[in-house]
Amino acid sequence: MTIERIVKTEEDMLALGKRIAERLDRHGFIALYGDLGAGKTVFARGVAQSFGVDHVSSPTFTIVCEYPTEPKLYHFDAYRLSDADELYAIGYEDYLKERSLILMEWANLVESALPNERLDVSIVGSGMDARTVRIVPHGTRTEEIFHEDSCI
Numbered sequence: 001m002t003i004e005r006i007v008k009t010e011e012d013m014l015a016l017g018k019r020i021a022e023r024l025d026r027h028g029f030i031a032l033y034g035d036l037g038a039g040k041t042v043f044a045r046g047v048a049q050s051f052g053v054d055h056v057s058s059p060t061f062t063i064v065c066e067y068p069t070e071p072k073l074y075h076f077d078a079y080r081l082s083d084a085d086e087l088y089a090i091g092y093e094d095y096l097k098e099r100s101l102i103l104m105e106w107a108n109l110v111e112s113a114l115p116n117e118r119l120d121v122s123i124v125g126s127g128m129d130a131r132t133v134r135i136v137p138h139g140t141r142t143e144e145i146f147h148e149d150s151c152i
Helices: 010-023 040-049 084-089 092-097 107-113 140-145
Strands: 002-007 028-034 064-067 074-077 100-105 118-124 131-138
Touching: 002 010, 010 040, 010 131, 028 107, 040 074, 040 100, 040 118, 074 140, 084 092, 084 100, 084 107, 092 100, 100 107
Parallel strands: 028 100, 028 118, 074 100
Antiparallel strands: 002 131, 064 074, 118 131
């Protein structure tokens, strides 16, 4: 199943991120795909807003940002990783064991490390143009949550 949304403004992208995090009950895994400038970090800010976090930046140089929320929010950026082994080297398996929400930008660079139970969010477009956002649930829990796409 693929859910598709057209997002015209930054505010709409923030709202979409927030709605998706709330539907996931603020735990699970969101794999973000999109080119530079597509809006991945804006989407991530929307997700973080559902946790009450106001300031989010892309963790490109730190690989992961941990937000002191309940449950925890982890924001990964795989842009500078050469492969999934580098992700595992920073303790990625430990993050996966927690009841938290993991949001990973540039997930395509470490696809072999992505969990089976996840939500793929692909953002197409850049600049001032509207974005096409394709949402694909994977795994029983995520598919059940997003079986009815009218709520996002």
